[in-house]
Amino acid sequence: MRSTPLIRKFYRLKRSRLKVKTTKSLLLKDCTKLFNKIILKERINKCEWCGRTKRLNIGHILPKGQYPRLRYFKQNVILFCFPCHPPRWHNNPLEAAKFMLETRGENYREKLLVYDKILPRLTNIQIGLYILAFKQEINLRRNVQNTSSSQSPHTPD
Numbered sequence: 001m002r003s004t005p006l007i008r009k010f011y012r013l014k015r016s017r018l019k020v021k022t023t024k025s026l027l028l029k030d031c032t033k034l035f036n037k038i039i040l041k042e043r044i045n046k047c048e049w050c051g052r053t054k055r056l057n058i059g060h061i062l063p064k065g066q067y068p069r070l071r072y073f074k075q076n077v078i079l080f081c082f083p084c085h086p087p088r089w090h091n092n093p094l095e096a097a098k099f100m101l102e103t104r105g106e107n108y109r110e111k112l113l114v115y116d117k118i119l120p121r122l123t124n125i126q127i128g129l130y131i132l133a134f135k136q137e138i139n140l141r142r143n144v145q146n147t148s149s150s151q152s153p154h155t156p157d
């Protein structure tokens with residue numbers, strides 16, 4: 001294939017687009033890992049629906065694809081186990097609505113929509129800021145744990 005200026009321009013453009021996409025997906029991967037760690041710890045490694053402790057995964061109340069600003073918003077996530085997350089949550093809307101009402105109260109989705117208007121757009125810079133904040137939160141918690149465990153020795157059974 002002959003390389004014309006137009007073809008060269010096309011490949012340059014393609015490369016630069018690819019680079020941008022990769023940066024964002026790497027940042028999202030890092031950020032999600034930290035965020036999930038915090039959620040698992042906060043919700044004591046238990047499915048919020050059935051209490052199982054195995055094969056846990058994090059589900060979004062308002063879907064992260066449609067509402068990217070709420071992707072790392074704690075109030076928008078639920079810790080599920082695998083048997084609860086795709087089958088019950090996605091395929092049984094009546095049961096899911098009942099669960100939402102019992103655990104989150106009325107009009108919860110509408111309340112979340114307000115935050116979708118307030119929270120910043122998920123740009124690379126914003127993801128970077130979340131990463132820093134989550135790292136700080138994890139470290140802070142680790143320090144608190146260390147000091148509390150050194151101050152209160154285990155009592156024998």
Ligand SMILES: [Zn+2]
Binds near residue numbers: 049082083084
């Ligand atoms: Zn479950």
